[in-house]
Amino acid sequence: MSEHKNTSIVQLMVDFEKGSISRRDVLRRGFVLGLSAPVIASILMMGTRGAAAQDGTPAAEVEAGSTIVVPEGLRTDLGGTKVSAVLAEASSPDGPWIEAALAKFSEATGIEATWVTGETSATDRLAIYNQQFAAQSDDNDVYQIDVIWPGIVAEHAVDLSGPLADLAAQHFEAIVANNTVNGVLVGIPWFTDAGLLYWRQDLADKYAVTVPPATWADLEAAAQTVMDGERAAGNPDFYGFVYQANAYEGLTCNGLEWQVSNGGGSIVESDGKISVNNAQAIAAFDRARTWVGGLSPQGITTYQEAESLNVFTAGNAMFLRNWPYAWAASQDSPAIADKVGVGVLPMGDGEGARNAATLGGWQMMVSKYSKNQDAGIELVKYMCSPEVQLSYAVERSHLPTIASVYDAPEVAASSEFIPRLKEVFQGGAVARPSSVSAEEYNAISTIYFTELNQVLTGAKSGADAAAAMEEQMTPIMQDLGF
Numbered sequence: 001m002s003e004h005k006n007t008s009i010v011q012l013m014v015d016f017e018k019g020s021i022s023r024r025d026v027l028r029r030g031f032v033l034g035l036s037a038p039v040i041a042s043i044l045m046m047g048t049r050g051a052a053a054q055d056g057t058p059a060a061e062v063e064a065g066s067t068i069v070v071p072e073g074l075r076t077d078l079g080g081t082k083v084s085a086v087l088a089e090a091s092s093p094d095g096p097w098i099e100a101a102l103a104k105f106s107e108a109t110g111i112e113a114t115w116v117t118g119e120t121s122a123t124d125r126l127a128i129y130n131q132q133f134a135a136q137s138d139d140n141d142v143y144q145i146d147v148i149w150p151g152i153v154a155e156h157a158v159d160l161s162g163p164l165a166d167l168a169a170q171h172f173e174a175i176v177a178n179n180t181v182n183g184v185l186v187g188i189p190w191f192t193d194a195g196l197l198y199w200r201q202d203l204a205d206k207y208a209v210t211v212p213p214a215t216w217a218d219l220e221a222a223a224q225t226v227m228d229g230e231r232a233a234g235n236p237d238f239y240g241f242v243y244q245a246n247a248y249e250g251l252t253c254n255g256l257e258w259q260v261s262n263g264g265g266s267i268v269e270s271d272g273k274i275s276v277n278n279a280q281a282i283a284a285f286d287r288a289r290t291w292v293g294g295l296s297p298q299g300i301t302t303y304q305e306a307e308s309l310n311v312f313t314a315g316n317a318m319f320l321r322n323w324p325y326a327w328a329a330s331q332d333s334p335a336i337a338d339k340v341g342v343g344v345l346p347m348g349d350g351e352g353a354r355n356a357a358t359l360g361g362w363q364m365m366v367s368k369y370s371k372n373q374d375a376g377i378e379l380v381k382y383m384c385s386p387e388v389q390l391s392y393a394v395e396r397s398h399l400p401t402i403a404s405v406y407d408a409p410e411v412a413a414s415s416e417f418i419p420r421l422k423e424v425f426q427g428g429a430v431a432r433p434s435s436v437s438a439e440e441y442n443a444i445s446t447i448y449f450t451e452l453n454q455v456l457t458g459a460k461s462g463a464d465a466a467a468a469m470e471e472q473m474t475p476i477m478q479d480l481g482f
């Protein structure tokens with residue numbers, strides 16, 4: 001071991017013992033130093049005062065991207081070319097990591113990679129992508145695409161099944177199959193997603209409510225108790241439950257969880273049967289309606305992921321429904337870091353009730369209109385490599401799509417829920433009906449979230465909205481041959 005490394009380890013131990021760095025910092029720095037998991041664990045156990053230090057460190061104190069190891073075998077003969085990649089939205093808490101990841105790529109390959117920020121809403125983002133594809137624009141070379149879009153964007157994609165066959169073989173088969181349309185591999189999985197329930201463990205303890213709540217009724221009761229208590233204690237801005245209820249793709253994800261968890265079907269089943277207009281789905285929609293302006297802010301019908309996360313990280317909500325990235329984002333927030341629990345969403349009470357998490361996630365696609373396809377492929381190879389996925393999981397709690405990365409001890413150490421909820425993340429989540437509705441998925445989803453949003457604003461009853469959904473979806477599915 002080099003002297004430099006020895007000094008760094010000693011410094012790490014000293015800093016932790018003093019309480020000036022958090023457990024997450026020990027993990028990150030230990031990982032960069034190449035320490036094994038047992039060594040890191042023993043440093044963590046040694047830190048008596050350190051362990052009491054706040055676990056979540058504001059992101060600014062941690063060097064973003066410091067855990068990225070550049071994979072071997074990237075081409076260096078493309079130096080001087082440029083690639084523009086449409087990645088996260090400008091306000092993403094993952095921004096500093098993305099910047100760092102691209103800088104490391106550029107340094108290793110000589111390819112100048114630029115992050116083009118995408119639209120925040122997946123629905124708006126698809127509209128912009130479609131405009132660029134229709135114009136055959138070569139402005140952007142690489143696009144981050146949603147797990148529900150392969151059927152929609154396939155004709156604009158470079159087939160990656162040849163150039164990235166070895167990499168594709170390492171990723172979960174189900175996602176690679178989802179991304180393959182008529183034999184064309186449209187995108188390589190970057191990270192997967194599943195809807196989760198976050199809660200304030202400190203407040204669960206303070207008010208002696210059971211977490212995670214087993215059913216939606218239990219969630220309502222716990223949320224009410226804590227909200228009443230916190231408001232009485234002087235915080236009028238405190239809410240019981242926040243989620244995504246704006247009229248956009250995120251509401252389709254929430255609504256699917258509500259209805260599946262209540263035994264109400266999954267919008268369109270894989271045989272083409274529309275399942276929204278049934279008593280259990282309607283009951284789930286009507287239940288959610290009662291939250292608005294009560295346990296949830298009146299304005300929740302305009303909330304996307306960021307708005308709901310902001311209420312939670314400001315310390316103003318008991319429960320949050322969000323994706324795995326919200327774990328790392330919560331740890332960045334001094335108000336709640338170290339006070340957060342995470343688990344599965346509740347189940348309903350209808351026949352066939354179960355826990356349900358919507359399957360999400362993003363892939364990297366190379367545009368057919370790109371003039372720098374080889375450089376774009378190289379960027380995809382890098383971003384979707386096990387090395388870079390490991391860093392994204394450790395630093396930003398994004399779920400890997402490669403089994404070996406899932407099981408890495410560093411992942412468990414930084415985000416213990418990832419291995420704990422592995423069954424949900426590896427095949428247990430509920431897919432939106434994007435395979436069965438293929439290029440018409442966005443039309444189906446738009447009908448669904450528009451109608452459901454109207455239930456939540458009080459403009460329509462659950463029953464009327466469900467009937468309207470079915471009526472509008474029927475001709476679309478018929479056109480598709482169902």
Ligand code: GLC
Pocket residue numbers: 122146147148192193249250251253305323359360361362
């Ligand atoms: C997350 C999911 C994505 C989903 C979107 C909805 O980004 O990964 O699949 O469509 O949220 O807002």
